[in-house]
Amino acid sequence: MVQVKVFDCEHEKDLEESMNKFLQKIDExxxxxxxxNVAAMVELDEDEQIYCFSAMILYRK
Incomplete structure (x- = not known):
């Protein structure tokens, strides 16, 4: 059966850690x-740029 796992983090290092933990459980x-994917947005009220780092892993279970 084909499955997907979606990750969404504010920091790229958090995304990397989450994905690596998950990938350890999956046979290559x-x-x-x-x-x-990376998305960037600007908070107009605070003049702050917000990043969203996301990834999707498609795998067989």
């Missing part, structure tokens, strides 16, 4: 694809 041959 069962990983089908990994998608990565």
């Amino acid at each position: 041959k069962n990983i089908l694809d990994i998608k990565y």
Whole structure:
């Protein structure tokens, strides 16, 4: 069965840690694809830039 696991973090290091923990549980041959995305937004009230680092792992269970 094909499954997906989605990760969403504010910091790239947090995303890396979360994904590595999950990938340790998956046999390499069962990983089908990994998608990565970064989004940036500006908080107008606070003049602060916010980042969203996300990834999706497509794998066989």
